[in-house]
Amino acid sequence: MTNASGVWITYTIDSGDGYFGDDNSIAVDSNNKVHISYRRSDGFKYFLKYATNLSDSWANYTVTTDSTISVQDTASIAMDVNNKAHIIYRTETEYTDLTTNNYLKYATNASGSWVTYTLFSGEIYRTSIATDSNNKAYISYNPPNYSLKYMTNASGSWANYTIDEGDVGSSSSIAIDLNDNIHIGYSDGMSDLKYATNTQQCIDNDGDGYGNPGNASCPNGSVTDCDESNPAVNPGATETPNNGIDDDCNPATPVASVSGNAYNYPIPLFRASMSVNVNASSLGTSYLRYYYTRNRLSLVSTSITGISASGGTATVTGAGSVNGAAGYTFTATISDGSPDTMGLEIKKPDGTNYFSTSSQAVISGNFTVVGQ
Ligand SMILES: [Ca+2]
Ligand SMILES: [Ca+2]
Numbered sequence: 015m016t017n018a019s020g021v022w023i024t025y026t027i028d029s030g031d032g033y034f035g036d037d038n039s040i041a042v043d044s045n046n047k048v049h050i051s052y053r054r055s056d057g058f059k060y061f062l063k064y065a066t067n068l069s070d071s072w073a074n075y076t077v078t079t080d081s082t083i084s085v086q087d088t089a090s091i092a093m094d095v096n097n098k099a100h101i102i103y104r105t106e107t108e109y110t111d112l113t114t115n116n117y118l119k120y121a122t123n124a125s126g127s128w129v130t131y132t133l134f135s136g137e138i139y140r141t142s143i144a145t146d147s148n149n150k151a152y153i154s155y156n157p158p159n160y161s162l163k164y165m166t167n168a169s170g171s172w173a174n175y176t177i178d179e180g181d182v183g184s185s186s187s188i189a190i191d192l193n194d195n196i197h198i199g200y201s202d203g204m205s206d207l208k209y210a211t212n213t214q215q216c217i218d219n220d221g222d223g224y225g226n227p228g229n230a231s232c233p234n235g236s237v238t239d240c241d242e243s244n245p246a247v248n249p250g251a252t253e254t255p256n257n258g259i260d261d262d263c264n265p266a267t268p269v270a271s272v273s274g275n276a277y278n279y280p281i282p283l284f285r286a287s288m289s290v291n292v293n294a295s296s297l298g299t300s301y302l303r304y305y306y307t308r309n310r311l312s313l314v315s316t317s318i319t320g321i322s323a324s325g326g327t328a329t330v331t332g333a334g335s336v337n338g339a340a341g342y343t344f345t346a347t348i349s350d351g352s353p354d355t356m357g358l359e360i361k362k363p364d365g366t367n368y369f370s371t372s373s374q375a376v377i378s379g380n381f382t383v384v385g386q
């Protein structure tokens with residue numbers, strides 16, 4: 015039945031003794047020709063049939079001729095780019111025998127004549143089929159464990175993929191869009207209508223053209239936006255040193271460094287002085303030295319193991335000797351501000367605390383910090 019001419023007209027496509035036409039599915043090709051899959055009975059057995067008005071008048075074909083099986087559902091038909099038919103259907107030995115020859119099958123005339131394939135053994139109902147721009151088939155289905163899956167021969171051989179698990183019902187419907195992305199409608203148990211797609215989506219909440227997660231469909235490419243709440247922060251931004259923000263989403267820029275000399279008085283009258291030159295790109299030649307008059311503590315770094323810097327404050331870690339004895343480790347905190355500050359913690363070779371002085375303002379000298 016169609017209103018293609020402006021008014022509804024009905025046609026009888028196939029008829030005869032027995033049942034014709036149940037479990038049918040319809041698709042229209044690129045020339046507006048109509049293709050219908052359906053069943054016809056022969057005693058207790060059913061055959062898969064296919065009718066089309068491709069040659070302007072209606073013709074029908076028997077797709078399955080195997081008298082040992084009965085086609086129990088013709089779930090779905092899809093037409094490909096070449097206007098060839100793809101049909102998914104289910105078989106049993108006959109309707110009284112649910113256990114024998116219970117297969118999910120696929121038939122296509124893509125090669126010019128009908129070929130059938132067995133895709134799955136067991137009871138699978140209410141499947142759906144669609145084809146992509148390469149004439150490959152995609153079939154959504156719910157296996158007996160009530161998950162949602164689809165199978166496709168897109169790679170050249172059949173493979174199946176799980177989309178959703180749990181009680182996701184027993185029906186699904188699939189469509190392929192012009193970009194060959196998959197869209198599936200399905201039911202969640204008895205309660206919810208659900209939709210699944212593998213469509214590439216750019217999730218760009220701050221509108222800077224970079225997504226998180228990164229996605230090739232984003233205007234500025236697949237690089238990940240490290241801050242989706244700030245459009246000024248993105249992989250294409252220019253780094254502004256010492257503003258406390260990784261503006262360009264690259265922790266390696268700018269290269270973290272701290273240098274300078276200064277002293278203060280952690281306790282009145284006892285001077286502590288620090289000399290430092292640490293650069294993340296040349297840790298091997300970096301150093302830090304500290305001398306505290308109160309207990310004549312002299313720390314000399316033997317290796318710098320790391321530096322991080324943000325907002326004008328650098329944290330330097332390393333190992334060194336204290337008054338000539340090796341095996342100590344330290345963490346220095348140095349800020350370039352008004353005033354500059356410095357603090358230091360030293361641990362003994364066994365990891366226990368040896369010395370600690372909190373960050374305090376320097377009395378004289380200057381540190382220069384470069385970081386995020
Ligand atoms: Ca963004
Ligand atoms: Ca951003």
Ligand SMILES: [Ca+2]
Nearest residue numbers: 260264267268
């Ligand atoms: Ca950066």
Ligand SMILES: [Ca+2]
Nearest residue numbers: 254259261386
């Ligand atoms: Ca910055």
